[in-house]
Amino acid sequence: MVSIKYPVDVKSNNDRYAYLYRLQELLKLEHNEKGTQFRNAEITKEQWKEYQLNDFDPKSDLISTEICKYRKSLKEDTKNSASLSNIQE
Amino acid sequence: MALEDFTTYDEVDSDGDLTVAENTITIVTMRQDAVSWVSEDKGANHFGDFEHLIDTKITGITNGFTIYWGISDGAATYGDMDTANEGMAAYINVYATDIKIRIADFTNSNNDFYTGAKDTAYYYKIERNGTTLTNKIYSDSARTVLVDTLTITCTNTTYSDIIVCGSLDLGAAPTCDGTINDLDLQEEETHDPTDDANASDSVTFNAGKNLTDDANASDANTFNAGVHLADTAKAGDSVGYNAQPATIEDTAKASDSISFQMCHAHLVEDTAKASDALTFEAEINLADIAKASDLYSDNSPPPPVVEYPCPTFTLYGTSTNILFPKPEWANPNNSISKNVSLFNFKSGDLDTVDRGINAQPLTIGGTVFIYDGVANWCDNATMTIWLDSIKTAMNNGETFTINELGDCLNGVYVIGNFTFNTIKGVPDAFTWTLSLERVIDV
Numbered sequence: 001m002v003s004i005k006y007p008v009d010v011k012s013n014n015d016r017y018a019y020l021y022r023l024q025e026l027l028k029l030e031h032n033e034k035g036t037q038f039r040n041a042e043i044t045k046e047q048w049k050e051y052q053l054n055d056f057d058p059k060s061d062l063i064s065t066e067i068c069k070y071r072k073s074l075k076e077d078t079k080n081s082a083s084l085s086n087i088q089e
Numbered sequence: 090m091a092l093e094d095f096t097t098y099d100e101v102d103s104d105g106d107l108t109v110a111e112n113t114i115t116i117v118t119m120r121q122d123a124v125s126w127v128s129e130d131k132g133a134n135h136f137g138d139f140e141h142l143i144d145t146k147i148t149g150i151t152n153g154f155t156i157y158w159g160i161s162d163g164a165a166t167y168g169d170m171d172t173a174n175e176g177m178a179a180y181i182n183v184y185a186t187d188i189k190i191r192i193a194d195f196t197n198s199n200n201d202f203y204t205g206a207k208d209t210a211y212y213y214k215i216e217r218n219g220t221t222l223t224n225k226i227y228s229d230s231a232r233t234v235l236v237d238t239l240t241i242t243c244t245n246t247t248y249s250d251i252i253v254c255g256s257l258d259l260g261a262a263p264t265c266d267g268t269i270n271d272l273d274l275q276e277e278e279t280h281d282p283t284d285d286a287n288a289s290d291s292v293t294f295n296a297g298k299n300l301t302d303d304a305n306a307s308d309a310n311t312f313n314a315g316v317h318l319a320d321t322a323k324a325g326d327s328v329g330y331n332a333q334p335a336t337i338e339d340t341a342k343a344s345d346s347i348s349f350q351m352c353h354a355h356l357v358e359d360t361a362k363a364s365d366a367l368t369f370e371a372e373i374n375l376a377d378i379a380k381a382s383d384l385y386s387d388n389s390p391p392p393p394v395v396e397y398p399c400p401t402f403t404l405y406g407t408s409t410n411i412l413f414p415k416p417e418w419a420n421p422n423n424s425i426s427k428n429v430s431l432f433n434f435k436s437g438d439l440d441t442v443d444r445g446i447n448a449q450p451l452t453i454g455g456t457v458f459i460y461d462g463v464a465n466w467c468d469n470a471t472m473t474i475w476l477d478s479i480k481t482a483m484n485n486g487e488t489f490t491i492n493e494l495g496d497c498l499n500g501v502y503v504i505g506n507f508t509f510n511t512i513k514g515v516p517d518a519f520t521w522t523l524s525l526e527r528v529i530d531v
Contacts, residue, residue: 028235035233048233060238061216064223068199068242 002058004066013077017070024063031056093272095253098129101165106264107254112271114254118264121154121257126165128255134247136160138219142273143253144212144230145181153183153265156255158215158272160248161195168258170195177243178252179215179224183207183265192224192239199241211236220245 010019034056038048092112100109106119109127119125145157156167161176170176174196182189188207192215193200203226205211212227222243226236253272 024238031235038233061218064240065221067240068221072242
């Protein structure tokens with residue numbers, strides 16, 4: 001079972017939403033580094049599949065779920081003065 | 090995993106923009122307002138959680154739109170899904186310089202997108218896990234280079250239809266060109282087992298199969314008599330039969346002698362021949378236990394039944410039986426003639442008429458005495474006491490004295506079980522019997 005440990009200074013929805021997208025980007029980079037190793041035969045196919053199944057996928061699923069959660073909170077946050085009139089052609 | 094065959098899918102192509110091959114749909118100038126789609130109904134609630142693979146390459150340079158993956162309960166174009174608030178889709182907005190690769194849930198209107206490039210192949214892994222829908226976008230078919238992950242919160246509604254191409258069905262002129270390829274639903278073909286094997290199951294091999302081969306006389310076989318023979322033994326077979334249903338642990342040898350042990354529970358189907366050298370070992374169970382009080386038999390032949398009248402007869406052992414000849418039924422009133430020699434015991438007649446022959450069957454019992462004369466009983470024996478008198482005396486509890494034992498007599502015999510039986514009107518049923526038991530030797 002994987003879980004996300006947020007730093008003590010990452011408390012607000014905004015901060016955590018941004019934090020999660022950074023984690024997702026870091027995870028993507030790690031994934032692609034593993035993919036490069038696989039293509040270069042530096043790791044075996046079995047090691048590549050094992051990484052995807054037991055490392056990448058659980059972390060990716062968790063990050064996606066957390067992103068959805070904080071995005072929903074941000075969408076419903078009315079503390080700011082967002083207005084469609086602020087969208088300009 | 091197997092790729093989906095798009096040629097088996099339902100196709101609607103209002104402007105003739107689609108070319109459907111087995112694993113590829115080619116889109117040529119599909120207008121946004123066209124009503125075009127390719128989909129398949131997989132059955133109600135078929136799509137819950139899943140992981141689907143598909144790829145696209147958008148080649149057109151004009152603005153346009155196409156759904157390249159979607160699930161719904163019938164709606165297949167963006168316009169229909171949006172109107173019905175039904176289903177989920179991954180689709181591409183084509184702009185002048187780039188494309189937007191999106192995922193959306195039409196029920197809650199959540200969506201996410203990635204800005205990609207035209208004339209570029211993208212490979213997707215679209216997953217739903219509960220209420221999270223992700224679309225991982227890769228730049229290679231091996232899906233080792235992750236470009237972006239699109240994520241939305243989705244409903245957990247299950248759907249029946251899979252959509253591999255769908256027009257916007259809204260707006261106007263802008264068109265889309267490109268290909269949609271290689272949809273893999275990654276669904277294992279399932280087989281419903283009728284039973285689950287358990288680790289604790291024992292496996293039984295039934296070795297008791299019938300022999301399909303016929304035994305031949307030349308076969309060197311050992312017969313286990315506990316198994317039914319499917320072949321029929323022939324008179325010419327050289328076989329030793331052990332009729333006991335037990336395993337033969339010894340191997341028969343040519344030098345063995347053969348004996349038949351006859352058990353009554355087994356039928357011998359072969360016919361014994363006079364030339365057979367056989368030893369029969371009769372196995373008889375004793376059903377009774379001999380007692381000290383039992384009369385013994387010395388195995389000597391039983392005494393013959395002596396017919397009367399006879400010139401001579403021999404008394405065997407201590408008793409014998411005499412069968413008197415059947416008298417003739419001479420009178421129509423079922424009486425017996427006194428003249429029948431049967432009743433002439435030398436000294437007088439035995440009158441049976443007075444004993445109520447008409448009340449047949451009649452049995453005279455009791456014990457009477459006669460003197461046995463010398464060897465020729467029929468000529469010399471003397472009936473000293475009338476049978477009728479003896480019977481009367483016995484009934485009175487009197488004592489009899491035998492007075493005439495002497496030189497002419499060699500013993501006293503007791504007549505036991507002196508009976509005659511008749512059945513009225515049936516002459517052949519009239520019989521006399523008595524037994525003589527030597528009680529006094531003279």
